[in-house]
Amino acid sequence: MGGDRGDHPAAELPHGRGGPRGRGGAGLIDRIDYRGAFWFPVGPDTLWETIERFDQFESWWDWLRDFGADADTLVAGNVLHATVVPPVPWRLRMDIGVARARRPDVVEAAIGGDVSGTAVIRLEPVGGGTLVTAVWSLDMRSRSLRVAARLAFPLMRWGHDRVVEQAVAGFRRRALGGTPRP
Numbered sequence: 319m320g321g322d323r324g325d326h327p328a329a330e331l332p333h334g335r336g337g338p339r340g341r342g343g344a345g346l347i348d349r350i351d352y353r354g355a356f357w358f359p360v361g362p363d364t365l366w367e368t369i370e371r372f373d374q375f376e377s378w379w380d381w382l383r384d385f386g387a388d389a390d391t392l393v394a395g396n397v398l399h400a401t402v403v404p405p406v407p408w409r410l411r412m413d414i415g416v417a418r419a420r421r422p423d424v425v426e427a428a429i430g431g432d433v434s435g436t437a438v439i440r441l442e443p444v445g446g447g448t449l450v451t452a453v454w455s456l457d458m459r460s461r462s463l464r465v466a467a468r469l470a471f472p473l474m475r476w477g478h479d480r481v482v483e484q485a486v487a488g489f490r491r492r493a494l495g496g497t498p499r500p
Contacts, residue, residue, distance in 0.1 A: 348458040348467040349435075350478050355451045356486050360494060362422035362441040362448045366392070368493050378492040381405075381481050392419045404477035408466055432460040452482075 358365055372387045381403050389396040398414040411431040418426040425439045437454035458464045467474055 347471045348464050349455060350475060351455045352478070352482070353451075353453045354482060355449055357444065357447055357449050358490065358494065359447045362443055365441060365448045365450070366422035368489075371493065372398070374493065375400075378488045379485060380488075381484060383409075392416060392421070392425055394418055402481060404481045406473055406477035408462060410463070429454070429456060432463055433457060434459050 360368070370391050372385070372390065375385045376382050383401040383403055385398070385400045387396060387398045394416055396416045396419075398412075398416075400412050400414075402410040402412060404410070410433055412433060413430040414437070415428045415430065416425060417428050418424070422441055424441070425437075427437045427439075429435045429437060433456040435454060435456040437452070439453075440451045442449045442451070458467050463474075
């Protein structure tokens with residue numbers, strides 16, 4: 319399992335490896351399926367408010383470029399636009415359309431751009447803080463990503479997992495001011 323070490327005991331769940339598997343009998347290596355859970359030492363309302371600080375995102379995460387949003391809050395219909403630069407030799411342009419948002423419990427989104435798929439993020443009050451569960455499935459749409467997935471899927475998966483780890487660590491450190499873990 320990746321992610322921050324020393325989290326709340328339920329802080330991380332195993333995630334799908336996204337490696338070859340069948341779709342209509344064919345092997346599939348151009349998809350990343352992910353499931354992870356991370357505990358944060360603030361309540362769901364505070365965490366939700368922090369997540370909506372879109373103007374701060376690029377300062378929190380070195381791997382994020384060209385971030386913008388059509389609206390200032392997490393509401394259905396808002397679209398977040400960004401370029402993700404993982405520690406591997408390719409970039410991903412993404413448009414994240416918020417399909418459903420119920421504050422402070424859940425965000426469901428449709429992903430477009432160089433990847434396509436769906437994502438769900440759930441916030442649950444646990445142990446005086448918030449357990450965030452993130453689940454997504456992303457198909458590589460751009461030709462260069464499909465080629466990279468076929469030639470170097472383990473490297474692509476590694477890059478994905480490092481971005482997730484850096485996102486959680488950066489969010490804790492910068493967005494939440496390094497609040498201590500229980």
